[in-house]
Amino acid sequence: MEEPTPPARRRGRPPKSEGRATQEHLLDAALTLFARQGFAATTVRQIAAAVGVRDSAIYGHFAGKQAIYDALFAAAGPASFDALRIDVDRLVESGPREAVPELVRLVMEGWASPRTRRFTSVLLREGTGGGGLGGLAAVIEEARDRLSEPFRRWQEAGLIRAELDPRQVVWELFAPLQVPRMLHLHAEATDGDLAAAQRLVDDHVAFFLSCVVPSGREN
Incomplete structure (x- = not known):
């Protein structure tokens, strides 16, 4: 019996829930890096790599590293x-x-x-x-x-x-x-x-x- 073909992934923007999840992962990854090595030594590339996304994907959620820090600060x-x-x-x-x-x-x-x-x-x-x-x-x-x-x-x-x-x-x-x-x-x-x-x-x-x-x- 043939395996059912999985539904094709829709093109375009990811669902809002997926976007929110990625944003939360970015915040957690950045926080871990800030705690381990400090804000100045942390790069956008390192944050992206920790989440498994391209550098450019971060900018769909935050203007940059400082904006991520500011978002964490706003909650704390x-x-x-x-x-x-x-x-x-x-x-x-x-x-x-x-x-x-x-x-x-x-x-x-x-x-x-x-x-x-x-x-x-x-x-x-x-x-x-x-x-x-x-x-x-x-x-x-x-x-x-x-x-x-x-x-x-x-x-x-x-x-x-x-x-x-x-x-x-x-x-x-x-x-x-x-x-x-x-x-x-x-x-x-x-x-x-x-x-x-x-x-x-x-x-x-x-x-x-x-x-x-x-x-x-x-x-």
């Missing part, structure tokens, strides 16, 4: 309003005692992912993305502006102390999270490191809420 950098997919109305309705721990959980969950932990180790050695320190500062300021919205509305409802600047409240919530992240959420993190990071985060969130929520408020 400061808390992003868009990355967190925040529903402000839902947060406001939940109240700070429920919503703040959930916000922090989302941030730490992203930072604790294997790829982000690996890139954190690279980030400590290589520095910021293509925008440099100015680009990093701009991302932080945008996050403060956009994440301050639920805190402002909680203030209007009397759920957050009225004398506090909402943008500063956002800073006081998220900036200290860098400590457990840098101490424990690195490429070689063990289960003990992850547990230690969680303890620091839980203590910080409890203290933060005790400082910003007026006494006697339950939500």
Whole structure:
């Protein structure tokens, strides 16, 4: 009995799912090379070879090596309003005692992912993305502006102390999270490191809420 003839591969662009898979492979390959030999010593050709594609195939996904680094940095950098997919109305309705721990959980969950932990180790050695320190500062300021919205509305409802600047409240919530992240959420993190990071985060969130929520408020 003859073997069935496999269906012919369609010409043209690969399916979107295949394109996304290639992009993910490129990010992982680049991250491995950045960690092993540094950003400067890594070439586009090496990244392509690690994935098994031609050099030119990379440019269908990224403008170049720096763009790959910037994409990794975007996922590992400061808390992003868009990355967190925040529903402000839902947060406001939940109240700070429920919503703040959930916000922090989302941030730490992203930072604790294997790829982000690996890139954190690279980030400590290589520095910021293509925008440099100015680009990093701009991302932080945008996050403060956009994440301050639920805190402002909680203030209007009397759920957050009225004398506090909402943008500063956002800073006081998220900036200290860098400590457990840098101490424990690195490429070689063990289960003990992850547990230690969680303890620091839980203590910080409890203290933060005790400082910003007026006494006697339950939500």
